[in-house]
Amino acid sequence: MQMIEAWHDACERLRQLGDRVVSNTGGDAALLEGIEHLVDQTVLWLGWETLHADPTRPFFHRHNDLTSQWGGPNADNVYRHCRIDPNRRYVVRGRMHSCEEFLLAIRAGFMHRPTWGTLAQLTASDLGIGPGDDFELYFGGDHPNAIELPDGAMMLSVREYYFTWQADEPATFTVECLDPEPASVLDEVALKHRLDESLNEMEESIEFWNRYLIDNRAERTDNSFAANTLKVGKGLSIARYEFCFWDLAEDQALIVEADVPHARYWAIQLYTMGNFELVDPFGAISSRNHTQASISADGRLRFVLAASDPGVANWLDTTGRRNGLCTFRWFWPESDDSPQPSTRLVSLADVATELADDQPVRSPAERSSELASRQRHLRWRFRT
Numbered sequence: 001m002q003m004i005e006a007w008h009d010a011c012e013r014l015r016q017l018g019d020r021v022v023s024n025t026g027g028d029a030a031l032l033e034g035i036e037h038l039v040d041q042t043v044l045w046l047g048w049e050t051l052h053a054d055p056t057r058p059f060f061h062r063h064n065d066l067t068s069q070w071g072g073p074n075a076d077n078v079y080r081h082c083r084i085d086p087n088r089r090y091v092v093r094g095r096m097h098s099c100e101e102f103l104l105a106i107r108a109g110f111m112h113r114p115t116w117g118t119l120a121q122l123t124a125s126d127l128g129i130g131p132g133d134d135f136e137l138y139f140g141g142d143h144p145n146a147i148e149l150p151d152g153a154m155m156l157s158v159r160e161y162y163f164t165w166q167a168d169e170p171a172t173f174t175v176e177c178l179d180p181e182p183a184s185v186l187d188e189v190a191l192k193h194r195l196d197e198s199l200n201e202m203e204e205s206i207e208f209w210n211r212y213l214i215d216n217r218a219e220r221t222d223n224s225f226a227a228n229t230l231k232v233g234k235g236l237s238i239a240r241y242e243f244c245f246w247d248l249a250e251d252q253a254l255i256v257e258a259d260v261p262h263a264r265y266w267a268i269q270l271y272t273m274g275n276f277e278l279v280d281p282f283g284a285i286s287s288r289n290h291t292q293a294s295i296s297a298d299g300r301l302r303f304v305l306a307a308s309d310p311g312v313a314n315w316l317d318t319t320g321r322r323n324g325l326c327t328f329r330w331f332w333p334e335s336d337d338s339p340q341p342s343t344r345l346v347s348l349a350d351v352a353t354e355l356a357d358d359q360p361v362r363s364p365a366e367r368s369s370e371l372a373s374r375q376r377h378l379r380w381r382f383r384t
Helices: 002-023 027-051 186-220 348-354 363-383
Strands: 061-063 077-083 091-093 101-109 117-123 133-141 157-159 172-177 241-249 252-259 263-271 287-288 301-306 315-317 323-333 341-346
Touching: 002 027, 002 186, 002 323, 027 186, 091 157, 091 315, 186 241, 186 323, 241 252, 252 348, 301 348, 315 323
Parallel strands: 301 315
Antiparallel strands: 061 077, 077 157, 091 133, 091 172, 101 117, 101 157, 241 323, 252 301, 252 341, 263 287, 263 323
16 A cells, blocks of 8 residues: 555655646747646656666666657757666667667766766767777676776766658667666555655756746846857766747847857757757757758858748748757867857848848748658658
């Protein structure tokens, strides 16, 4: 009966969390998104903490796909996580297929948790692994090529990078613990702990990322980028970000201009307020990376954030959202220089005249074809 009581306690915490989500939203649309995000978090963290809690029997758990997101996911990534114990040995095997890069991080926990941080990281390119290649990576122990597992490590996190968004087979990853335990029956104490941790993850994730957006917006002026480049403490050393929170009426557009970053990879992406999810990555073109954006003849980048298609190449669809976060990110920088993005708030009707003369135009048919091509890739990337 104690297990039933623990389940009832978990359900009550989930009910209370739903009440807090509702109280933090305004309007019917925000309410629906808030409840949907709560379902996202329930699926993610029950899966991670209750079903993927045993480091002796690890399996990769996919996060941040088209249905479940948290914490500002990169539109060009697939995220996978598995449990590890730094006192055990593991091997990760797989095949790149159409994946162009991966970044594997050994971590102490997720960013919204009390204990978190990246302890070590490596990339496919560092290891000479490219598209189509097979790979086999050892962690811990005395294997000749084993990668050390630092104290405090509790997870391996993989970010797969898809730059060109091909409609082709995505990467495959498997993980094996080389020091498994004999099969055992799950006991009541362990299951109660896992349920409790699942609810802790839900509560902390929802509250942390909502507050993160509120605090970052309060430090900035809407419709402009701050002068500082963000580096996430204890995060990925190769990552750089700049933030702009937009506030646009239906008949307005925000033109973003920037230098092309001196970096191997860069992208501009739109996120929702409140839950820090991508703005509809399947039904709208709300992100563009270094392979998907047009560069003007003067060597500058120009993007247009708007609720309606202005007919130019680098449109980013806000899907009618009055507010949101635009993130400019560049990884593997070649220098400390920032792309220094700037903005102009203009009438949607005046976008064409406000842009450089060489800015390519896009017809409705071309835009539809572009979106369909992206959707074909996403169906493959997140296939089961």
